[in-house]
Amino acid sequence: MPELPEVETIARGLARRIIGRTVERVRIGLPKMAVAPEDLVFAKALVGERIERIGRRGKYVVMELQSGRGLVTSLRMTGRLIVQRDRALAPHPYTHVALDLNDGSRLCFADSRQFGRMRLVGPGERWDAALGTEPLSLDFTPEAFIGMLCGRPTPIKVFLLDQRRIAGIGNIYACEALWEARIRPDRPAKSLGKPAIRRLHPAIVGVLQRAIRLRGTTVDDYVDAEGLRGGFQNKLAVYGRNGKPCKRCGRKVVRTVLAQRGTWWCRGCQK
DNA sequence: CCGCCGCCCTGCTTGC
DNA sequence: TGCAAGCAGGGCGGCG
Known part of the structure; x- marks a missing residue:
């Protein structure tokens, strides 16, 4: 995807x-x-x-x-x-x-x-008015992120998938960023303290940048404009790794469902 | 404004 | 082995 x-x-x-x-x-x-x-x-x-x-x-x-x-x-x-x-x-x-x-x-x-x-x-048409911040732009600061999450009861993973807030994150990178930041996907966004948000912010930016460097993730379908597969699927920590050991703590990765979407995470080290 | 739900589709997986 | 049912999933419109 x-x-x-x-x-x-x-x-x-x-x-x-x-x-x-x-x-x-x-x-x-x-x-x-x-x-x-x-x-x-x-x-x-x-x-x-x-x-x-x-x-x-x-x-x-x-x-x-x-x-x-x-x-x-x-x-x-x-x-x-x-x-x-x-x-x-x-x-x-x-x-x-x-x-x-x-x-x-x-x-x-x-x-x-x-x-x-x-x-x-059309020329000048604001077709993207409903799209949120670009996570790799200078607008996406830790402070801006803290402000976005404030008071929101939505599970943090569901929030990350909402294109009206941050534009471009999908299921794969939401799962990976939350793993990297050691945060449970179902935690209400507003329950994250500043230390957690300050882990999650660079985790989002970092995972997106590393994935770009490897030309994306091919799980089953994706190919680039030349028909070539990506390389980041080999670096995934949790996405699609149901039952396999967590690369950080060794506990088995689980799959749960959040907002009708498969969600992979580690009960051992994501809190 | 916010959040939730159903719909759109078809290839693939699962289960009998 | 063969077949049918079920599942997956991003964005959007409709609804409360």
Whole structure:
């Protein structure tokens, strides 16, 4: 599941390959996957656009176009953005939107589960107004984090997954950061004291940075813009490690459910 | 504003 | 071995 480090890796890979290219043709296999403002037709509006910049906001890949419009992609769980050098090749499996570019390459938006969306946004449109702080930005200070948690009864893990507070953390990195900070996932956010918050803050930043360095985590599905798997799955301490020994204290990692999501943690050293 | 729930989908796992 | 049922999960809209 692409979270911040995976989306960052995808965006960097796309930037190397398709910045400066122009969209020559758009093919849409599944119309619901390609959303445009009401007065525009997605495919028509995209043809002729040059891709100027590529970045990331939370878990969204953002491509800035020559007209000032943006092409914003949410990959959800199984979405992929893959560049094929040669569009004579068969499209990547489950491709629902394909952009043919003027150098003969093709950008495939593929998604076996069809949960992802590619959305065209207008110049200056505040499409990300509901998204919270970028955890790798200077805005995300320990003090800001303390302020966010203040008075909140929500379990800390559920809080970390709430994109309106901090943007980009998903299930994998929420579990890993809480393990690193030695905090139980079900503790009410407001119950964390300053020492715990001061452990959790650098744990969040650190795990995201290390995962980016290793080009993300491939548990089953994720690949980057070139179709390559990540490397951070080998570094996971708890996520998906049900029954295996905790790397810190040796006790078996357990799986519980919190807000309908699998949650892996160690009863021995997360308090 | 806040929190909770159901829905969207299909590949994979589980159980008989 | 084969098949069906159940599960997983991010974001969003609806509801209280």
